[in-house]
Amino acid sequence: MKLKAEVYTFVLLPVYLLMFVYSTLTFLPWYFLTNAKNRKAMAKRIKAKPVLDAPGSPYRAISHFDSLATIDIPGADTLEKLFQHAVAKFGTKDCLGTRELLSEENEKQPNGKVFKKLILGDYRWLNYEEVNTRVSNFGSGLAALGLKPRSTVAIFCETRAEWMISAQACFRYNFPLVTLYATLGEDAVAYGLNESGATHLITSAELLETKLKRVLSQVTNIKHIIYVGKKNIELLDYPADLQIHNIEAVEELGAKPENLNNPPCRPLPTDLAVVMYTSGSTGKPKGVMMIHSNLISGMTGQCERIPGLGPKDTYIGYLPLAHVLEMTAEISCVTYGCRIGYSSPLTLSDQSSKIKKGSKGDCTVLKPTLMAAVPEIMDRIYKNVMSKVQEMNVFQRTLFKLGYDYKLEQIKKGYDAPLCNVILFKKVKALLGGNVRMMLCGGAPLSPQTQRFMNICFCCPVGQGYGLTETCGAGTITEVSDYSTGRVGAPLSCCEIKLRDWVEGGYTNQDKPHPRGEIVIGGQNVSMGYFKNEEKNLEDFFVDENGQRWFCTGDIGEFHSDGCLQIIDRKKDLVKLQAGEYVSLGKVEAALKNCPLIDNICAYANSHQSYVISFVVPNQKKLTGLAQQKRIEGTWEEICNNPTMEAEVLKEIKEVACSMKLERFEIPIKVRLSPDPWTPETGLVTDAFKLKRKELKNHYLTDIERMYGGK
Incomplete structure (x- = not known):
């Protein structure tokens, strides 16, 4: 094995040397021709700031700090x-x-x-x-x-x-x-x-x-x-x-x-x-x-x-x-x-389930330049590509990792790696037609790992947006020059955003290093409320002394020093355990989605119990491979119902949870593996693939009783 590793290292030495020489020779021309200095300054500049120098003051985009934007094309007001x-x-x-x-x-x-x-x-x-x-x-x-x-x-x-x-x-x-x-x-x-x-x-x-x-x-x-x-x-x-x-x-x-x-x-x-x-x-x-x-x-x-x-x-x-x-x-x-x-999710790419093998998916034919997605679809693309990488031989896999890590370092500095784009990522980019210049993700939080992967392999900015139906989809969008991850950008020019203290959850505008609290969005983009539901309107909407409408989102955010927002929690996802610890189910799920064995996860906790449990849709390819290693045979359903496989998934969950720095009481200690994926058709997730917690609870009621000792 040692000899084999030395051979591969020797073979890869010219590649390392080529990349070093290429970077050295091309950096200065690339730096000036692409105006990299200006782009880096744009990424680091202040993008929004509070209207007043007081805790709880609304944040506004610098571009429209004096007055909010309401219309872009003069006269086109409908x-x-x-x-x-x-x-x-x-x-x-x-x-x-x-x-x-x-x-x-x-x-x-x-x-x-x-x-x-x-x-x-x-x-x-x-x-x-x-x-x-x-x-x-x-x-x-x-x-x-x-x-x-x-x-x-x-x-x-x-x-x-x-x-x-x-x-x-x-x-x-x-x-x-x-x-x-x-x-x-x-x-x-x-x-x-x-x-x-x-x-x-x-x-x-x-x-x-x-x-x-x-x-x-x-x-x-x-x-x-x-x-x-x-x-x-x-x-x-x-x-x-x-x-x-x-x-x-x-x-x-x-x-x-x-x-x-x-x-x-x-x-x-x-x-x-x-x-x-x-x-x-x-x-x-x-x-x-x-x-x-x-x-x-x-x-x-x-x-x-x-x-x-x-x-x-x-x-x-x-x-x-x-x-x-x-x-x-x-x-x-x-x-x-x-x-x-x-297009449709079933015909999007050459590998989509409704496309006959050998014929072309919609992206290949259309070659789009702009694309929107929800995190569930981006996570799927990420796991599919990484699965194919694992099937490569050692040399190809090492070369891919080398290029990936090199470009990752360049992107973190605000730069790019054109040679890697041409040699290593051209085929991956071609999965979406090869011409995508910007992708926008919304509907739910996108993991930093997936966002960075899409940045690197599809060679384009991947922006996150935050908005709700109640705010006409508008709230924040990251700028194309912003190469950070895990954030959703500064407030759009049409609205302002403030954070309201939520003492029960432990979030206030006095928090250090950054203010935190419930996100409240105000502006002309805030809708007129819910149809024939005055009680809910009074609960979620209000009009201030200046006549501006506001919507209380129920999401918890944190404003960074440059005015960009990060979603860190959700009020409805907070559960108090029997011993008094608060667990954010959304935070647990976001962390554990990084587990390669997991395609989707729903964390569940009962206030009368002392621990968290979970329902998991496992990655079929990974779990089947693990079952073969453990010499466990049977149908996919039998593998998912096998106690040994549950124990193996829990072992992986614990490892990922520790690496993501979850608290001991936040880590699920029991799991139910679902052989069936959660799709909008099943009624267990929304069309944006957000979890429907009530429906999931009812669906897995028997398992909840079992995992909490009732059955």
Whole structure:
């Protein structure tokens, strides 16, 4: 073994020498040509500061310290005007693209299951003028079907071009849009449709035939359903008083001269634009009311943090459009002339589950320059790439690690490693098309390890954003020049953020070295509250003496000396153990997600007990390999239920917990391994892959009793 190691060291010596020589020769030209000195100064400068020199004072971005930004494009004070501005400016440029479906095949797996595989062609594009025509026709068609201005329209549909066309039509004709996640459970869908009072519903043929058909008996207001897709719907299967239309038929109706000549009722900035039902991590879904000026303000702040946003950019849309992150990202892209190519998590890359082996995923064909993601997807990419690295031979693995560590050191200094980008990371970068210049992550905290990995291997800035549906997705976004990790950036120009003392949790504005407390966001981006829920509005929203609206997030933050925010805890995740110790479940989960054996984890604690337990979705490849080492055989389910494997996972958990400096009482001492992943379809996580603690508790109730000695 010693001889083998010496041979590899000898072989790698020229590589070390090459990198040293390359770095020495190219550093100065690279330093001046890329303006590295200025970029480093930008990264280290003060980005936000308190308005007043007093504890608890709101922080504002330096760029808009005197007054908050509310609008970016003069005169465009509604979403309808934003789109009209884009059509006038970018008319014949590509706007919305969809891949052509060439064929479908059923592929039988070794375990007997049958997966549907797709063979997809090129993207087919609609330019801005063509989208505008469809928007006018569809809006006119909805009006011809009896929809009145300021009457709500529900949309329950997967992310696709027709979603955005429908939304723009509703904005133009002043029909408030009620959005529902395509993965919401049946009860939640029925609840949202009934509470909103929508009479018209836009959906897809697939969702109509699967989920909606079972829900309609519980819904009282829906009179018209407009569906997207080529499938013919058998009308006899639905109530006789329900009218069902294909979207093309509604557009044809709207294009008739007698309908198209009726001018739309244009919205005002104060008119309701969207009621967005959040899937929520607890209880029934809540409808968040956003007026046009709320969304305009939020997007103004967001776009300021994306340098060079414009017609040269291509954005890949695959996250749920019913999520505020994706909806505002796509509307912003359209506003600035970007083109949007539609995808899905199941067709995103060449290795995605619905892509037939040997054919191309959406990223490979589209080659996007901008991409949004949630931490769950980035964690998956990270673990998949690292798994492939482990399969390399010793020489390749050592070379990868050498390049990775070298670039890591360069990035920490604020520099780059162009040679590593070309030689080592080109293939990894190609997984997302090879052209991504910026990635934005939101929805939940992204681990520093994953963020740094994406920085290094995909050769682009990976920004974290922090915002909520209640603040129109706006709050903070890290700047592209900021090479730190674990933070979410400074307040956007559209809002200000203050920290409210939470004495019970031990967080105050007097804390050293930095002030800490509950994050409270104020500005025009703060929504008008929850639909028909005055009690919750009084609890979470307030208006100050200057007439500014504020939202109490329930998240705990810490402001660094440069004005950047770090999320460190959540009020609802805090549990007091029997002996009086406080445990932050979110903190425990964030630390333990660094364990290679873990794909997902939910920590659980009961105030009547003295220790923490956990539910874990293990990494199948890693755990199966470990089972083989321990000579444990059986199906995947049998491996997960094996007490020896539980003990092995707990052993790894303890090691990672100690390395992450968790307290003894924070470390889970019992575990339940789940053979099934947690997806939005299971109802155990939200569409942004946040844990639904109540549902997880109910799902694992028997295991909780077992782990706490009840059974």
